[in-house]
Amino acid sequence: xxxxxxxxxxxxxxxxxxxxxxxxxxxxxxxxxxxxxxxxxxxxxxxxxxxxxxxxxxxxxxxxxxxxxxxxxxxxxxxxxxxxxxxxxxxxxxxxxxxxxxxxxxxxxxxxxxxxxxxxxxxxxxxxxxxxxxxxxxxxxxxxxxxxxxxxxxx
Numbered sequence: 108x109x110x111x112x113x114x115x116x117x118x119x120x121x122x123x124x125x126x127x128x129x130x131x132x133x134x135x136x137x138x139x140x141x142x143x144x145x146x147x148x149x150x151x152x153x154x155x156x157x158x159x160x161x162x163x164x165x166x167x168x169x170x171x172x173x174x175x176x177x178x179x180x181x182x183x184x185x186x187x188x189x190x191x192x193x194x195x196x197x198x199x200x201x202x203x204x205x206x207x208x209x210x211x212x213x214x215x216x217x218x219x220x221x222x223x224x225x226x227x228x229x230x231x232x233x234x235x236x237x238x239x240x241x242x243x244x245x246x247x248x249x250x251x252x253x254x255x256x257x258x259x260x261x262x
Contacts, residue, residue, distance in 0.1 A: 157244025
Protein backbone atom coordinates (compact mmCIF):
# COMPACT_ATOMS: atom_id res chain seq x y z
CA UNK A 108 0.00 0.00 0.00
CA UNK A 109 1.57 3.26 -1.18
CA UNK A 110 0.81 6.36 0.84
CA UNK A 111 -0.06 9.08 -1.64
CA UNK A 112 1.69 12.35 -0.77
CA UNK A 113 1.47 15.97 -1.92
CA UNK A 114 2.92 16.21 -5.44
CA UNK A 115 1.98 12.63 -6.38
CA UNK A 116 -0.47 11.91 -9.16
CA UNK A 117 -3.81 10.85 -7.69
CA UNK A 118 -4.66 7.21 -8.33
CA UNK A 119 -7.28 6.73 -10.99
CA UNK A 120 -10.55 5.36 -9.70
CA UNK A 121 -13.89 4.30 -10.99
CA UNK A 122 -16.97 4.06 -8.79
CA UNK A 123 -20.69 4.70 -8.72
CA UNK A 124 -22.72 7.01 -6.53
CA UNK A 125 -25.86 5.75 -4.72
CA UNK A 126 -27.96 6.50 -7.82
CA UNK A 127 -25.72 4.26 -9.90
CA UNK A 128 -24.09 7.17 -11.74
CA UNK A 129 -20.48 6.32 -12.61
CA UNK A 130 -17.70 8.69 -11.67
CA UNK A 131 -13.94 8.60 -11.62
CA UNK A 132 -10.87 10.76 -11.58
CA UNK A 133 -11.01 11.10 -15.38
CA UNK A 134 -14.32 13.00 -15.02
CA UNK A 135 -12.46 15.87 -13.35
CA UNK A 136 -9.10 16.04 -15.15
CA UNK A 137 -8.86 19.32 -17.04
CA UNK A 138 -12.22 20.50 -15.67
CA UNK A 139 -12.34 20.83 -11.89
CA UNK A 140 -10.30 20.33 -8.78
CA UNK A 141 -11.53 17.51 -6.56
CA UNK A 142 -11.75 17.16 -2.81
CA UNK A 143 -11.92 13.47 -2.02
CA UNK A 144 -12.58 12.88 1.66
CA UNK A 145 -12.39 9.45 3.24
CA UNK A 146 -14.37 8.98 6.43
CA UNK A 147 -15.10 5.96 8.65
CA UNK A 148 -18.90 5.63 8.71
CA UNK A 149 -22.20 7.26 7.85
CA UNK A 150 -24.07 8.78 10.80
CA UNK A 151 -21.23 8.51 13.33
CA UNK A 152 -20.83 11.78 15.28
CA UNK A 153 -17.53 13.06 13.84
CA UNK A 154 -18.37 11.85 10.33
CA UNK A 155 -21.72 13.60 10.43
CA UNK A 156 -20.12 16.86 11.59
CA UNK A 157 -17.51 16.56 8.83
CA UNK A 158 -20.06 15.82 6.10
CA UNK A 159 -22.29 18.68 7.28
CA UNK A 160 -19.29 21.05 7.32
CA UNK A 161 -18.58 20.08 3.70
CA UNK A 162 -22.29 20.62 2.97
CA UNK A 163 -22.25 24.07 4.55
CA UNK A 164 -19.14 25.09 2.57
CA UNK A 165 -20.13 23.29 -0.64
CA UNK A 166 -20.95 26.45 -2.59
CA UNK A 167 -17.57 27.88 -1.60
CA UNK A 168 -15.88 24.80 -3.08
CA UNK A 169 -17.95 25.06 -6.26
CA UNK A 170 -17.17 28.78 -6.57
CA UNK A 171 -13.46 27.96 -6.20
CA UNK A 172 -13.70 25.43 -9.05
CA UNK A 173 -13.88 22.16 -7.15
CA UNK A 174 -16.15 19.21 -6.60
CA UNK A 175 -16.46 17.32 -3.31
CA UNK A 176 -16.85 13.55 -3.00
CA UNK A 177 -17.09 11.55 0.23
CA UNK A 178 -15.86 7.95 0.47
CA UNK A 179 -16.53 5.30 3.10
CA UNK A 180 -17.02 1.56 3.28
CA UNK A 181 -20.76 1.95 3.84
CA UNK A 182 -23.21 0.61 1.27
CA UNK A 183 -24.85 2.69 -1.44
CA UNK A 184 -28.15 2.39 0.45
CA UNK A 185 -26.56 3.72 3.62
CA UNK A 186 -25.02 6.60 1.66
CA UNK A 187 -28.41 7.42 0.15
CA UNK A 188 -30.04 7.63 3.58
CA UNK A 189 -27.13 9.61 5.03
CA UNK A 190 -27.19 12.11 2.13
CA UNK A 191 -30.97 12.55 2.36
CA UNK A 192 -30.97 12.85 6.16
CA UNK A 193 -28.36 15.63 6.14
CA UNK A 194 -29.19 17.21 2.74
CA UNK A 195 -25.72 16.57 1.36
CA UNK A 196 -25.31 18.23 -2.07
CA UNK A 197 -22.21 16.24 -3.04
CA UNK A 198 -21.84 12.62 -4.03
CA UNK A 199 -20.85 9.77 -1.76
CA UNK A 200 -19.23 6.61 -3.03
CA UNK A 201 -19.02 3.22 -1.43
CA UNK A 202 -15.64 1.57 -0.99
CA UNK A 203 -16.87 -1.66 0.56
CA UNK A 204 -13.86 -3.66 -0.63
CA UNK A 205 -11.38 -0.98 0.50
CA UNK A 206 -9.67 -0.74 -2.90
CA UNK A 207 -9.88 3.02 -3.08
CA UNK A 208 -8.55 3.43 0.46
CA UNK A 209 -5.71 1.10 -0.42
CA UNK A 210 -4.93 2.94 -3.67
CA UNK A 211 -4.57 6.22 -1.74
CA UNK A 212 -2.83 4.59 1.22
CA UNK A 213 -5.36 5.84 3.75
CA UNK A 214 -4.05 4.55 7.08
CA UNK A 215 -6.17 2.96 9.76
CA UNK A 216 -6.36 4.66 13.13
CA UNK A 217 -4.92 2.50 15.90
CA UNK A 218 -4.72 -0.25 13.28
CA UNK A 219 -8.50 -0.76 13.55
CA UNK A 220 -10.66 2.15 12.45
CA UNK A 221 -10.85 3.32 8.85
CA UNK A 222 -8.87 6.55 8.61
CA UNK A 223 -10.19 10.04 8.01
CA UNK A 224 -8.06 11.68 5.31
CA UNK A 225 -8.96 14.31 2.74
CA UNK A 226 -7.12 14.92 -0.53
CA UNK A 227 -7.23 18.05 -2.67
CA UNK A 228 -6.51 17.03 -6.25
CA UNK A 229 -5.91 19.74 -8.84
CA UNK A 230 -7.28 19.82 -12.39
CA UNK A 231 -4.21 18.00 -13.67
CA UNK A 232 -4.77 15.11 -11.25
CA UNK A 233 -1.96 15.98 -8.84
CA UNK A 234 -2.48 15.83 -5.08
CA UNK A 235 -1.94 19.37 -3.85
CA UNK A 236 -2.90 18.90 -0.20
CA UNK A 237 -3.82 16.15 2.22
CA UNK A 238 -5.09 16.34 5.75
CA UNK A 239 -5.26 13.44 8.19
CA UNK A 240 -7.18 13.85 11.44
CA UNK A 241 -9.47 11.24 12.90
CA UNK A 242 -11.11 13.53 15.46
CA UNK A 243 -11.21 16.94 13.82
CA UNK A 244 -13.60 16.38 10.93
CA UNK A 245 -14.47 20.03 10.42
CA UNK A 246 -10.82 21.00 9.94
CA UNK A 247 -10.73 18.83 6.79
CA UNK A 248 -13.08 21.38 5.25
CA UNK A 249 -11.21 24.50 6.30
CA UNK A 250 -7.82 23.06 5.30
CA UNK A 251 -9.02 21.99 1.83
CA UNK A 252 -10.83 25.27 1.15
CA UNK A 253 -7.86 27.37 2.27
CA UNK A 254 -5.45 25.54 -0.06
CA UNK A 255 -7.96 25.47 -2.92
CA UNK A 256 -8.35 29.24 -2.75
CA UNK A 257 -4.55 29.62 -3.04
CA UNK A 258 -4.47 27.57 -6.22
CA UNK A 259 -4.90 29.41 -9.51
CA UNK A 260 -8.63 28.91 -10.00
CA UNK A 261 -8.50 25.33 -8.78
CA UNK A 262 -5.54 24.60 -11.07
